[in-house]
Amino acid sequence: MSATDFDPIVDTTRRAEIVSLLKRAILTGKLEPGQKLNELRISEQMRVSRAPLREAMRELVQEGILTSIPYAGTFVIEVTAKDIEDAYSLNQVLDEFAIERTWPLRTEVFFAELDRRHAAVKQATLDIDTTRQIETALQLHGLIYEWADHPLLLDTWQRLTSRLQMYFALHQRARNEPVPSLDVHEEYVRLLKGKDMKAAQRHAREHIALDFEELVAFARGLEERQAAKKPGSRKRLDN
């Protein structure tokens, strides 16, 4: 082993840049659900050609936050109440598994990181930027997945996370206040440090349930309001 270990250098392709730009735009709600992504317009705005843009969009289609209809266009996925419920139920199952896997691997480093992320969440609640609040909360939550030594599980969860983040952003955009659940994390962190795995699993299940209940209720309301208008309305990308 050498004295210093280096990480691989980051990919420096336009494609990768575009992916993160698009992803961010979608997850923060700058691109709304159902909205069409006009390739020419976006490529001009980003000052790139359509080739890397299209490749980036293919990635996001596969990641599940865009959907593509040949010769018609690529759209940001619509968010239905059922989608949220589904994401929630799957998240419950995965959480339980992630905790089980991470449990025997917890070390001092893990606890330290847990505290660090918890602090970040608390820090963000003081902030005005609601996006940051969502991100930090999801990062705290993601630690059990990163620590589980199970790449496939982590990958699966991250895919889920994209959707969750979208849903939360949508929620916060509509109501101009953050999702509550401030010191629920307190208990969560405490249990992850403790000795009762079952209790931690149970709490993860229930604590997330609270956040979701409100989300689903919001989504149901949103759908009813949209059902009142006439359906099939298409939105445009203008800015």
Added chain:
Amino acid sequence: MSATDFDPIVDTTRRAEIVSLLKRAILTGKLEPGQKLNELRISEQMRVSRAPLREAMRELVQEGILTSIPYAGTFVIEVTAKDIEDAYSLNQVLDEFAIERTWPLRTEVFFAELDRRHAAVKQATLDIDTTRQIETALQLHGLIYEWADHPLLLDTWQRLTSRLQMYFALHQRARNEPVPSLDVHEEYVRLLKGKDMKAAQRHAREHIALDFEELVAFARGLEERQAAKKPGSRKRLDN
């Protein structure tokens, strides 16, 4: 409702064709793990330009069966014993959940489809084509996911399936005999038709375990053999 319901027409883009061609080549083992995909060569063989090929490859990268290193190339993923174990453990968790979700939704149509797929599996065992055996077994197994009314779960499982199929193909390519597990399905189908959900879940867990035990053992052996040789050998795409 109209008298006849039509399915949406299939995408008729080269990209989609290429995706299924590549996917098939990878899942059947025609493209070996670790192998590099030369864009120019493949595009010439398929008589298409590199643009749709590259987009197709981006999809498969995101799907997890290819991996891309900027300016270096795109490669078929390597299969380690741990990968198989991970896929297995996650599959267990998802199976349990899928059965739970499907259970109350079972109808006569479900049972009929179950029998149909079971028959297909039995039919395939008579066949010589081992690939078909794998496909039919996975299709039988996939019914609980298709029936669960949970698109996200189905999507997650299909992603997993790609890997599983690769692993099985790899296994069968090395040893020139099919994976055993002939009438394990008999019991599986019987339990899915029954009244004891817990029993069905338990059986799914254990019956799959058997298949996997052998797979993992095979993979471990394969890794030891490879470790004996010197590492870092790159393969080429020649045919």
Added chain:
DNA sequence: GAAAATCAGATTGTCGACAATATTGCAATC
């Protein structure tokens, strides 16, 4: 006047060529 056919406009899909980057082999240097 309503339905079908036609035509323009816009957008996506595909192509071939060029630019950027990595790899390989060889020469130069210590």
Added chain:
DNA sequence: GATTGCAATATTGTCGACAATCTGATTTTC
């Protein structure tokens, strides 16, 4: 003799242009 510097080559990344397809408005037809 091993390492470094430098071409030559191959391959990936990106570009601009063209072809295929869809959308909608207009014209034609009955």
